[in-house]
Every structure is written in C-alpha cells, then in structure tokens.
Amino acid sequence: MNSAAALSGSLHRVLWTQFVLTVAAAGAYLVWYGRSGGPAAALAAMYGGGVALAGTWLLARRVRLAGAPGGGGAGGQLAMYAGAVTRFVATLVLLAAGIGWLKLAPIPLILAFGLAQFGFLINSGAGSRTRG
Numbered sequence: 001m002n003s004a005a006a007l008s009g010s011l012h013r014v015l016w017t018q019f020v021l022t023v024a025a026a027g028a029y030l031v032w033y034g035r036s037g038g039p040a041a042a043l044a045a046m047y048g049g050g051v052a053l054a055g056t057w058l059l060a061r062r063v064r065l066a067g068a069p070g071g072g073g074a075g076g077q078l079a080m081y082a083g084a085v086t087r088f089v090a091t092l093v094l095l096a097a098g099i100g101w102l103k104l105a106p107i108p109l110i111l112a113f114g115l116a117q118f119g120f121l122i123n124s125g126a127g128s129r130t131r132g
Helices: 004-068 073-101 106-131
Strands: none
Touching: 004 073, 004 106, 073 106
C-alpha cells in the first residue's frame, strides 16, 4: 500500500470522526436549548461541522489525485498547495456565508466547526498507534 493510499484511508477515518462529532454537537445543542432555540443552534452546528467535513473531503480528493499515476513529483506538490489554498478560501467563504448571509448562530457554528476539526487530532493518535 503506498503512502497516498494510506493517507486517503486515514482521511476517510477522519471524515467519519468529524461526522460523528458534528452530529453529537448538534444533538447536544438540541438537548441543551430544548424547543426554544435548540433547532436553530443545531442547524448552525450542523452547518459548521459540514464546513469542516467539506474541507476534509477536498483534502482527501486532492490526496487521491496526487497519489494517482502521474500525479506525483513537482506537479503533485503544486496540486497539494493549490488544494490547501482552495480549502482555506472555501472555509472562509462558507463560514462567512453561514454567519452573514444565512444568519446562523455564530457560536454553535464555530464551536461545531472547531470540534469537527478536532477529529484530525483524535485520528492522528490512532494512526501513530497502528504503525507501531
């Protein structure tokens, strides 16, 4: 198994972890705020987690393309850097759109985004344990 395939598999684990953390955050907001503000806060949390999931999906896609035959070398590195810029800009635009245009609650949105990003940290420990 080449390193790109291993990294792609790790990113799939991260996606699942981020999804679970996002749903947990939305559920916590539903329970905490109840019927009065729970659905709006849960929607904002799902959106924030969804932004993190979208960034991870873009990363997994870029890694898969860079690991394809002919995707390595300097061109692959350039593609990875372009992907990083794309993810950064997309994250900023999506978060700004969620808060500004969609008028979602900013605190649940940003907290769920941060919690979903924590999925990378959770899985980095799991990856180092399996490699020995």
